[in-house]
Amino acid sequence: MTDLAPSPCHDRPDAWFAWIWQRLGPRLEHRGLAAHRAWTVAGLHGRVIEVGCGDGLMFAHYPPAVDEVVAVEPEPRLRALAEQAARRAPVPVTVLPGCAESLPLADASCDAAVAMLVLCSVAEPRTAARELRRVLRDDGELRFHEHVRAATPLGQRLQRSLDVVWPHIGGGCHTARPTVTTLAEAGLTPWLLERLPVSSRVPAPTLPWVRGVAAPRA
Secondary structure (H helix, E strand, O other), rough: OOOOOOOOOOOOHHHHHHHHHHHHHHHHHHHHHHHHHHHHHOOOOOEEEOOOOOOOOOOOHHOEEEEEEEEEOOHHHHHHHHHHHHHHHOOEEEEEOOOOOOOOOOOOOEEEEEEEEEOOOOOOOOHHHHHHHHHHEEEEEEEEEEOOOOOHHHHHHHHHHHHOOHHHHOOOOOOOHHHHHHHHOOOEEEEEEEOOOOOOOOOOOOEEEEEEEEEEOO
């Protein structure tokens, strides 16, 4: 059960992105994304908040020690698919309308938070990061897997140029966000951070990827 009233965030319908993701998502899972999902939630326990759960592809990977997953998703078509996936999940999952910037949970009510390929697309990343910190217990942790700002000046210029149009075709995705820095500014200290060896023959705007674990600072 949730602790607060439902999130005041309105639905964010994006029929184009939902259509694309339903077709692209399974291909990415077979190409290795499923293994990254399993890594992201391995060893979690207790109560977990998952932001931007999409169509619920993460649910199948939660370990038995997880007592409850509260998953929020603002896109109604993807949320309907997530509700179906929740019924097949190995752990109890509640799917709610909402967004990362206003989580429907009380302060310090979660043992863990999960964000996978979502912080690029939230409307207010700093607010979302502060919300993740707010709902985490002091001994909790954030598991994240995100694409981030490029490491080279050329790559950063390419991302900034593409961000003029990319969010409109990619479900709000921004390619040039300094996500790790944003999390740190919100009071979440990465103690495990790994830059993933994602390769591409053509420079892709959604590279590089990082995954990691962040602990709340007192």
